[in-house]
Amino acid sequence: MDKTYSPHDIEGRIYRHWEENGLFTPAGDGPPFCIVIPPPNVTGTLHMGHAFQDTIMDALTRFHRMAGDRTLWQPGTDHAGIATQMVVERQLNAEGRTRYELGREGFNERIWRWKEESGGTIARQMRRLGASVDWTRDRFTMDPGMSQAVQDAFVRLHAQGLIYRGKRLVNWDPVLKTAVSDLEVQSEEETGSLWHIRYPFADGKGHVTVATTRPETMLGDVAVAFHPEDERYRGFAGRKLALPLTGREIPLIADAFADPAFGTGCVKLTPAHDFNDYEVGLRLGLPLINILTADAKISDEAPKPYRGLDRFEARKRIVADLEAAGLLEKIEPHKLTIPRGDRSGAVVEPWLTDQWYVRIAPLAAPAIRAVEQGQIRFVPENWDKTYFEWMRNIKDWCISRQLWWGHRIPAWYAPDGTIHVGRSEGEVRKQDGIPASVPLRQDEDVLDTWFSSALWPFSTLGWPDKTKELETFYPTSVLVTGFDIIFFWVARMIMLGLHFTGEVPFREVYVHGLIRDQDGQKMSKSKGNVIDPLDIVDGIGLPELLAKRTTGLMQPQLAPAIERATRKQFPGGIAAHGTDALRFTFASLATQSRDLRFDLGRVEGYRNFCNKLWNAARFVLMSTEAPLVDGPEEFSAYDRWIRSRLHATIAGVREAFTAYRFDLAAQAVYEFTWYEFCDWYLEFSKPVLQSGTSAPAQLRGTRRTLVETLETLLRLLHPLMPFITEEIWQRVAPRAGKTGTSIMRQPFPATLPDAAVPEIEAEMRWVMDFILGVRRIRGELDIAPSVQIPARLQGASPDDLARFARNEAVIRRLAGIAGATPLAAGEAPPQAAAALLGELRILVPMAGLIDVDAELARLGKRRSKLEQELARATAKLGNENFVRNAPAEVVAQERERIAGFKRELAQLAEQHERVTSLR
RNA sequence: GGGUGCUUAGCUCAGCUGGUAGAGCGUCGCCCUUACAAGGCGAAUGUCGCAGGUUCGAUCCCUGCAGCACCCACCA
Numbered sequence: 004m005d006k007t008y009s010p011h012d013i014e015g016r017i018y019r020h021w022e023e024n025g026l027f028t029p030a031g032d033g034p035p036f037c038i039v040i041p042p043p044n045v046t047g048t049l050h051m052g053h054a055f056q057d058t059i060m061d062a063l064t065r066f067h068r069m070a071g072d073r074t075l076w077q078p079g080t081d082h083a084g085i086a087t088q089m090v091v092e093r094q095l096n097a098e099g100r101t102r103y104e105l106g107r108e109g110f111n112e113r114i115w116r117w118k119e120e121s122g123g124t125i126a127r128q129m130r131r132l133g134a135s136v137d138w139t140r141d142r143f144t145m146d147p148g149m150s151q152a153v154q155d156a157f158v159r160l161h162a163q164g165l166i167y168r169g170k171r172l173v174n175w176d177p178v179l180k181t182a183v184s185d186l187e188v189q190s191e192e193e194t195g196s197l198w199h200i201r202y203p204f205a206d207g208k209g210h211v212t213v214a215t216t217r218p219e220t221m222l223g224d225v226a227v228a229f230h231p232e233d234e235r236y237r238g239f240a241g242r243k244l245a246l247p248l249t250g251r252e253i254p255l256i257a258d259a260f261a262d263p264a265f266g267t268g269c270v271k272l273t274p275a276h277d278f279n280d281y282e283v284g285l286r287l288g289l290p291l292i293n294i295l296t297a298d299a300k301i302s303d304e305a306p307k308p309y310r311g312l313d314r315f316e317a318r319k320r321i322v323a324d325l326e327a328a329g330l331l332e333k334i335e336p337h338k339l340t341i342p343r344g345d346r347s348g349a350v351v352e353p354w355l356t357d358q359w360y361v362r363i364a365p366l367a368a369p370a371i372r373a374v375e376q377g378q379i380r381f382v383p384e385n386w387d388k389t390y391f392e393w394m395r396n397i398k399d400w401c402i403s404r405q406l407w408w409g410h411r412i413p414a415w416y417a418p419d420g421t422i423h424v425g426r427s428e429g430e431v432r433k434q435d436g437i438p439a440s441v442p443l444r445q446d447e448d449v450l451d452t453w454f455s456s457a458l459w460p461f462s463t464l465g466w467p468d469k470t471k472e473l474e475t476f477y478p479t480s481v482l483v484t485g486f487d488i489i490f491f492w493v494a495r496m497i498m499l500g501l502h503f504t505g506e507v508p509f510r511e512v513y514v515h516g517l518i519r520d521q522d523g524q525k526m527s528k529s530k531g532n533v534i535d536p537l538d539i540v541d542g543i544g545l546p547e548l549l550a551k552r553t554t555g556l557m558q559p560q561l562a563p564a565i566e567r568a569t570r571k572q573f574p575g576g577i578a579a580h581g582t583d584a585l586r587f588t589f590a591s592l593a594t595q596s597r598d599l600r601f602d603l604g605r606v607e608g609y610r611n612f613c614n615k616l617w618n619a620a621r622f623v624l625m626s627t628e629a630p631l632v633d634g635p636e637e638f639s640a641y642d643r644w645i646r647s648r649l650h651a652t653i654a655g656v657r658e659a660f661t662a663y664r665f666d667l668a669a670q671a672v673y674e675f676t677w678y679e680f681c682d683w684y685l686e687f688s689k690p691v692l693q694s695g696t697s698a699p700a701q702l703r704g705t706r707r708t709l710v711e712t713l714e715t716l717l718r719l720l721h722p723l724m725p726f727i728t729e730e731i732w733q734r735v736a737p738r739a740g741k742t743g744t745s746i747m748r749q750p751f752p753a754t755l756p757d758a759a760v761p762e763i764e765a766e767m768r769w770v771m772d773f774i775l776g777v778r779r780i781r782g783e784l785d786i787a788p789s790v791q792i793p794a795r796l797q798g799a800s801p802d803d804l805a806r807f808a809r810n811e812a813v814i815r816r817l818a819g820i821a822g823a824t825p826l827a828a829g830e831a832p833p834q835a836a837a838a839l840l841g842e843l844r845i846l847v848p849m850a851g852l853i854d855v856d857a858e859l860a861r862l863g864k865r866r867s868k869l870e871q872e873l874a875r876a877t878a879k880l881g882n883e884n885f886v887r888n889a890p891a892e893v894v895a896q897e898r899e900r901i902a903g904f905k906r907e908l909a910q911l912a913e914q915h916e917r918v919t920s921l922r
Numbered sequence: 923g924g925g926u927g928c929u930u931a932g933c934u935c936a937g938c939u940g941g942u943a944g945a946g947c948g949u950c951g952c953c954c955u956u957a958c959a960a961g962g963c964g965a966a967u968g969u970c971g972c973a974g975g976u977u978c979g980a981u982c983c984c985u986g987c988a989g990c991a992c993c994c995a996c997c998a
Contacts, residue, residue, distance in 0.1 A: 007960075190995085197998085215998060262997065270998050279996045340995090353996095385926075392925060392994070486993085521934085523991090591946085594935070597927065597992070602934060604947050611960040622957035658938095666936070670945070685957075775964095781952095782964030788953060819955095819963095872942075879941095884978035893941055893979095900942075 008617035010581025014726045018130050026747050027137045029075045036072035037476035039460050041484055045080035045143060046087050046121045049128040051518045051526060054536035058589040060483045061134050065722035066660050069751035075476050077463050079142035084409040084452040085346050091117055107407045114408050131537055133582055133725045142463045144455045152462035153410045153455045154426050161424045165362045172281045173401055175354035176344040177299035181405035182358050183344055186490055188351050190340040197337035201330040202227055205243035205252050212332050214266025216339050219318040222305040223294040224253055226272040231257040233268050247330050249306050275355050293355050359403040366498040367397050378507045382663050383595050386514045393490050402451045409449030416444045457495035460508035482509040485517055513663045516599040523600055529557060531565025539606055542579030583724035584610035590723045593665035613727050619681050620731045623713045626692050627706040629738045637700035641687035642708035643760050644767040648679045649712055650758035656719055672720055690812040714739040719752045770810045776838025777818035780847050783861050794823040797832055797844040834921055837914050839907050855921050862915050873904040
């Protein structure tokens, strides 16, 4: 083995080994465990969030696979309707072409080609991250099978009256020229204006003033309303107003919808362009005047001078015309929320169109119940509040999109306007008895991407067919997802899953936080703070990193600032850290926090951890032989101690995995590996291995323990760090008497009931404290490591002496003392620095070694600390209520502490005196 | 307007059912001691956001306040 761990050399080889041996396929006859992957965009690349999520899913998958479950991690990708269409459209635009030139079919062919070219990227990246998905079951939402599931779901919902077509106001994205759902609209607060406009009475006698944030929509006004109890306007009800610039007359009406406190108390009603006005219009039977075209220009419904103008251009013109006519009373600055399409960024218009909707209330009710009754559990639990909040206020879901890329809606129109829904034109003709002579035209629209996503947990397993996989793995075990798509995806899977299968799609939803950069900022291309997870794995030079971050920006003017920030943060680019270090970092980031700050420094720390493990393995391998020599084995206290600690760690890790606390799992295994196994046990083993005087049985016991502890530790670490553990395991396993193709299929460590040995742990605590005490003196008094000090023991109990005798070799080596002889009865203690261990005093004679002032300072510091503690504990015991009410063991413990403090203080005083006399 | 979180060492974060404040990174000493300088040994650092309350005892439970996030919502 090399002296330094170099991940690059082994990761690719190991992944191929796993895949070629079919190790990702469910095996055995244990209880099923299944995770379906949240499908990434097929044409995309993995970002840090994916890598994080994949790490968690892979850890869970590997954990359950090792635990003997029949484990499936179902992979796949999503066609991501709008996102993909936009990307390809932009490519076309760059070539100076548009999708309309290609036509629907040509455009879709082009997307499919792009998918074939770029679709492998994600799979390649996932392999690099060690994802143990079952590639043989890879799915794509537009595969024939998936598409059939989508069609089937649509047809069934329609037949059940849960899908309908309706004309109403929708959120219209005038750039993408499609309807979008409420969820795809992002409302941001922006500063705009409130225009106060006079609407004269038709009879020429006076006017009312309305306040609006959207003056251009006045072209579509059909009424003005005031509150029935608004004194200012009472009596005006029913009078006609001359709508400026249009030559139309509209009524002034009294309606409680108007808020007397806002603006002037008069509100203009534009039912075709405002969701509220639409409701009022419906209620009052007002007409609808649609003054906008699909690309948000003024339509022919409006007066001639404004037709064809863009909405914002029209606004300027209208305001100017009103001002010229003396009808503009004033303009006030006004904060308002502007709705924008989450993909295009365009201001979304409420627009009147025909769309398909899912009637959601009947689906939501059981989905709410499933969570209320605990058939589905959110982790962390309080995400259910968010879920309930949304589900209880949910509105019908607009599922049609005016796009070309996606699942075409399986509905056909006859010339008489009737709509026929079915799986194909043939089926429709047959079921509805439409002769071939009657032409049928299929709906042009496609379905919202999230419609197919909502079916994902069962469509990937074969639904609507009753497959073996569906029967085995559905309901799936856990969904791993970010909180940002609870509404988009999680809620919809629950609704449609329950509806179509009668069962929940998953039993638990693990909701993780979102990865942000080191400053807590969201990672995005335009901020220039994106890190490609594979650049952390493989490393990247500064020039390449700069190029990656500054090319293809939507706003190229940001490039210099991005370059500056990047140079500052990564002056030498990014070093290679390997997949395992990155994965371990992700695991340790997986706290219950919502925002997870990614800091490269931590990856570096965990890369060092990999190196530590690697070198510990080197030590074990060079200290043992393969196979271990048979014969009687004698296990030392150290052997039993590390075994005891190992099993405590195993218990902790298992518990953490079960609770989805990957951070705690990572911490437990890190601490065991570094602080117990490496810092102590390996050092304990050296005297036995290297003294040359150890009995063969002792040697065998220590070697056995070294190998078995390491081998178990590797299995414990494997779900988090699959590559390095596999690489080492292949070498260590034979010595542990294990055979197997891979560590992947070895059992996950289980706790042994007899492993915990409290007496041994207590003795080792004593040994370690002894060593630490001496080391502290050495450190503080600057005694060179090469100097072997002769220590003396004062006040040693028979127990102390026995412990020292049993552990002398280890203590001498690790504390760097030449020996430690007890003071003879009546012998005066030498001038010495002292470490206290209960009643025992470890004396380090100071002759020629010690700086008196330094030692006095050290004693003084310790004393003030003890005095503080003593004061606090004494006050506590002085409180009668404490003594009366606190549990007996707490009180007793407090008394013991006080005794200890007092004893130590007395010794300190004595020591202080003795050192002072050295002056 | 409604809802959900967060506030602990210079930075990033743990802290399980209330009982002596922890880690990583960074900082400061001393060491190239044959597993590891991507290392070893040692050290320093916290009125646990503020104010009340419950309790013998609060970082932890309750109330209020402040600051910071995020989500939902149609106020023209």
